[in-house]
Amino acid sequence: MSAAAADPVWRVGLIGYGAIGQSVARLLLAQPGHALGIVTRSVPAGGFGPGAEALGDLEALLDWRPDAVIEAASADAFAAFAPACLAAGIDIVAASVGALQDAALHERIKCLCDRTGSRLVVPSGAVGGIDHIAAAALRPETRVTYISRKPPAAWVAELATLGLSEAAQKGPVTLFEGDAREAAARYPKNLNAGLTIALAAGFDRTSVQVLADPAATGNTHEIRIEGPLGDSAMRFCNAPDPANPKTSAITAYSLVAATLRHFGTLQ
Ligand SMILES: NC(=O)C1=CN([C@@H]2O[C@H](COP(=O)(O)OP(=O)(O)OC[C@H]3O[C@@H](n4cnc5c(N)ncnc54)[C@H](O)[C@@H]3O)[C@@H](O)[C@H]2O)C=CC1
Ligand SMILES: O=C([O-])CC(=O)C(=O)O
Structure with missing residues (x-):
């Protein structure tokens, strides 16, 4: 912690100020004892308000000496920032x-985490029950199926590229079936949840299906776990973030909850 016990302030770096970043900033600044240093491509005209300041780049972020960093930008930003933060001994809570x-x-x-003792915190993000999946996966027979089902509004550019915009207005269109790595490689803005699940379950035991479905009322995530410890099913029907229909609004809350837990005494 960076301040005396009488005046504790956690210094949190935030990369990205889009749909998730703006919600994270609002939620975290509403918590007492948190200061934000925000790396963004454009600073709002009125600034960020009290408790937050703009940081120009990676170097400025590291110089600001954050206690932890939240990444809420993109897969490219993750690749550019996460190794440098971890190498500097700074834990990172990542969306991408x-x-x-x-x-x-x-x-x-x-390797960086092993060498420096810093940690990459993977929040539950748009889904949940990751602890349950990790527990069940301690038995190697366990298999996990993940189905991502979002309205076509979450897939506008991808459906247009595939020439499937019209078909996706009439009924469900399968955009992908396979493993979580390939799903995230093909759709980096929509399949972080699949990767989160596969990190808990094991890549070789997780299968992923991705649908654009006009009947979907929200960003829906179905997870089925089958194994010797039992069969379970989880379903998350999330409200999309008003600023980005690909993104479930709860993701920002998950990042903030994971950050508060990380600083707290109960893990
Ligand atoms: N883990 C999970 O369950 C989920 C993860 N995500 C991921 O979270 C990330 C953020 O999502 P949203 O806020 O909805 O996206 P967004 O597109 O609304 O905002 C991202 C912001 O980050 C900025 N940005 C991108 N690269 C940057 C860089 N190198 N430096 C500074 N700023 C940069 C963009 O300009 C944009 O303003 C995405 O990668 C998304 O795929 C989204 C939903 C669920
Ligand atoms: O927010 C969601 O519903 C899931 C998402 O975009 C992702 O996994 O990248």
Whole structure:
């Protein structure tokens, strides 16, 4: 902690100020004892308000000496910032964990954490029950199926590229079936949840299906776990973030909850 016990302030770096970043800033600054240093491509005209300041780049972020960093930007930003933060001994709570589909980057992150003692915190993000999945996966027979089902509004550019915009207005369109790494590689803005689940379950035991479905009322995530410890099913029907229909609004809350837990005494 960076301040005396009488006046505790956690210094939190934030990368990205889009749908998730803006909600994270609002939620975290409403908590007592948190200061934010924000790396963003454009600072709002009125600034960020009390408790937050703009940081120009990675160097400025490291110089600001954050206690932890929240990444809420993109897979590219994760690849550019996370290794440097971990190498400097700064823990990072990341949204764009789909970037770990890159096996070389994943290995580099693990080596940096081993060497420095810093940690990559993977929040539950748009889904939940990750602890349950990790527990069940201690039995190697366990298999996990993840189905991502979002309205076509979350897939506008991808459906247009595939020439499927019209079909997706009439009924469900399967955009992908396979493993979590390939899903995140193909759709880096929509399949971080699949990677989060596979990190808990094991890549070889997780299968992923991705649908654009006009009947979906929200960003829906279905997870089925089958194994010797039992069969379970979880379903999350999330409200999309008003600023980005690909993103479930709860993701920002998950990042903030994970950060508060990280600083807290109960893990
Ligand atoms: N883990 C999970 O369950 C989930 C993860 N995500 C991921 O979270 C990330 C953020 O999502 P949203 O806020 O909805 O996206 P967004 O597109 O609304 O905002 C991202 C912001 O980050 C900025 N940005 C991108 N690269 C940057 C860089 N190198 N430096 C500074 N700023 C940069 C962009 O300009 C944009 O303003 C995305 O990678 C998204 O795929 C989204 C939903 C769920
Ligand atoms: O927010 C969601 O519903 C899930 C998402 O975009 C992702 O996993 O990248």
